[in-house]
Amino acid sequence: MKVALYHSDRDTSVMVSEKLVELLRESKIEIDDKNPDVVITIGGDGTLLSAVQEYLPRLDRVRFVGVHTGHLGFYTDWRDYELTGLVEALVRDQGEEVGYPMLDINVKYADGSISKFYAVNESTIKKLSGTLVADVYIGDELFERFRGDGLCLSTPTGSTAYNRSVGGAIVHPRLEVLQMAEIASINNRVFKTVGASLIMAPNETVTIRPVTAGGTFNFTADRIDVVGEAVLSVDYRISTRKVKFIKYRHTGFWNRVRNAFIGNIDDI
The missing domain is CATH 3.40.50.10330 (Probable inorganic polyphosphate/atp-NAD kinase; domain 1)
Known part of the structure; x- marks a missing residue:
């Protein structure tokens, strides 16, 4: 060893x-x-x-x-x-050993480049100033247009971290699911979101596409912090890779x- x-x-x-x-x-x-x-x-x-x-x-x-x-x-x-x-x-x-699922994340930037990230806990996307306005796709279908401070995507083990603090559910890691929780969403007579965290099947994907032209964002994946980049889209899924613990x-x-x-x- x-x-x-x-x-x-x-x-x-x-x-x-x-x-x-x-x-x-x-x-x-x-x-x-x-x-x-x-x-x-x-x-x-x-x-x-x-x-x-x-x-x-x-x-x-x-x-x-x-x-x-x-x-x-x-x-x-x-x-x-x-x-x-x-x-x-x-x-x-x-x-x-015991294995826990991770997030598989692809970030596409305005210049056409793509970065890949993995997270044990969660990933977030927020606008640097003002409100994040983003279209949320589940699979290939538009689910909602989100307005608020940001969105948090988490693994089951990460469901006890930031996800919990913004009102998400705690999920056992044997359920290898993806969870999306809202961060201070705007809900009124004009603008509406689902207003609750979503728990999706292991094979489902979530794509977030900011609609603010020329906006710059704060993207995180666990302790990785990407600030000030022009983000076109972020794709999330549960990874086939796992982090293994003794x-x-x-x-x-x-x-x-x-x-x-x-x-x-x-x-x-």
Whole structure:
């Protein structure tokens, strides 16, 4: 097994990384940041999302495991005081894994160029100033003309992130569906949207086409931020690629949701 370490810049994360290097070497586990089989992230959920982007070319061959150095994270199964147990689990590794679906995104710009992105959580599109006016297509059919601050497209695991904060539903990741949630839509006697998040089948696509001529936009895909580009369209679908996590003690999805938003029921 070859292991890579990917940590945040926080002093605590750096110290944990140094300690983990010692433990890995003592256990004869090879450290290889370029061609790893396992990527250990040290920090929080944001660190893990950045690590996925870093290792996209090896996504089909690598598994991730997160060590949290702050408050409880949604994707991180180990705490910074459990390093010995983590290394012992790596030594006993039998290839256990669980896969979560990702977003497959294509952005077409006014100059004709196209950029491809993948996201574990979500992607958003907003206008830099004023109202976003965009036609929303589901498949090849026009669904609505949206007016508002923006739109958020999320995976099932990402449904607990920004999607939830704008009123979207929480979806179990075994349902490999695409969700679109509105961000402050305009609804009155003149302008109308569906006014609710949409959960679409795995094989469906969503295309967003801004109608504001010459407008520039803020597009995001997880922690990637593209600002000020003239966007012609954004195509979304659930990717056939998945991000894989080590399953030694992988916390069940609903337990993650409860821990993140409710806490200990005995404290209620």
